[in-house]
Amino acid sequence: MNKARSKGxxxxxxxxFLTAISFTMTAPLIHLLAVSLSLPEYANAKLVGLWPRGMQFDVYESIFRLDTIWRALTxxxxxTVGGTLITLLLCSLFAYTLTRAGMPARKLILKLIVITFVxxxxxxxSYLLVKELGMVNSLWSLMIPGAMSAFYVLIVKTFFEGIPGELLESAKIDGSGEFGIYARIVMPxxxxxxxxxxxxxxxxxxNSYFAATIYIRSKDLYPMQVLLRNLIVENGANTGMGDFQLSTQFTPEMMKAGIVLVATVPILIVYPVLQKHFVKGAMLGSLKE
Structure with a gap:
């Protein structure tokens, strides 16, 4: 009875407990939202907690009027879209070739992949290679160098090995080539x-900004995270921001809070869309019978 009661x-x-942990993670975002929506006198005096004092949306109107913000978001x-697609293509192709029994030096390549973890x-x-390829100060430098991940390759390879071999063999008998099997059977x-x-x-x-600070020279090619870093780390409104100017009717804290939320919300919208596949994919890609 005591055991059943404890289980209840x-x-x-x-x-x-999990709700409390979740609150500690969401509280900073709630606080930033409250600061950005509060009246300037309360935000400047740091009197805002988790609920806005006064209510105004002029901060976001001012943010979205800035061409710099729209360029950085673009x-x-x-x-993000281009880099993700390139990563999926390269990692899935590489993982598929590693599952084919006829691939030469397959075991050696797998060992070399593991070495990259260490x-x-x-x-x-890395910088010299990107420079020699002529990708410095271009968006390719933010997508190509980090596109191939050993971690992703091993996860996808393990998942591919769980696909029944009879299914692939039957497709081969029907006259499909390796690329046809990859595109029409394995990928779906x-x-x-x-x-x-x-x-x-x-x-x-x-969320990446380090690569942009190294490879990008033109401020017009700065992604949102570099813009945000320059605003917060340098602790100034007009330092390193090009034509970025803060409105005098708002405090820097209000504008910073608004820009942080603008930079965070898009990726938060993407997560629920892919969440239904997340747990299933992580489990199937990490376990093999």
Whole structure:
């Protein structure tokens, strides 16, 4: 009876605990939203908690009137969508070839892939390679160098190995080539793991700023995260921001809070769309019978 009673209490305690943990993660965003919506005198005096004091939406109207914000958002969308598609194509092709028994030196290539977990590419050789390929100060430098991931390749490879071999052999008997098998059978069956990889890579692409600070010279090609970093880290409204100017009717804290939310909301919208495939893809891509 005591055991059954303890089991009955556990779900409630677990729910309370997880709710508290979730609140600690969402509280900063709620606070930023409250600051951006409050009246300037309350925000400047740091009197805003988790609920706005006064209510105004002029901050967001001012933010979306800035051409710099729209350029940065456009760049972030391009590198996120483009980089994710390139990663899915390269990693899935590479993983598929590694599952084919007739591929020469397959075991050696797998060992070399594992080595990259221990010895990542140094920064200077990576920069020199990107420079020699003529990708410096172009959006390709933000999508190509990080497109191939050993972690993604191994996850997708493990998932591909779970596809019944008889299905692939029957397609071969029907006259389909390797690329036809990959495009018409393997890829449609791999939607869960591909959605998981797409979610990982999209988040990484959207949040990345280090590569842009190294490879990008033109401020017109800055993604949203570089713009946000320059605003917060340099702690100024007009430093390193090009034509970015803050309106005098708002405090810098209000504008910073609004821009942080503008940079965060798009990727938060993407997550629920792919969430239904996330758990299934992660489990199937990491386990093999």
């Amino acid at each position: 209490w556990f779900p409630y305690l677990n729910g309370i 760049v972030s969308v391009i590198i 010895f990542p590419v140094p920064l200077i050789p 069956l791999s939607l869960p793991v591909l959605s998981t990889i797409a979610l990982f890579q999209a988040v990484n692409q959207w």
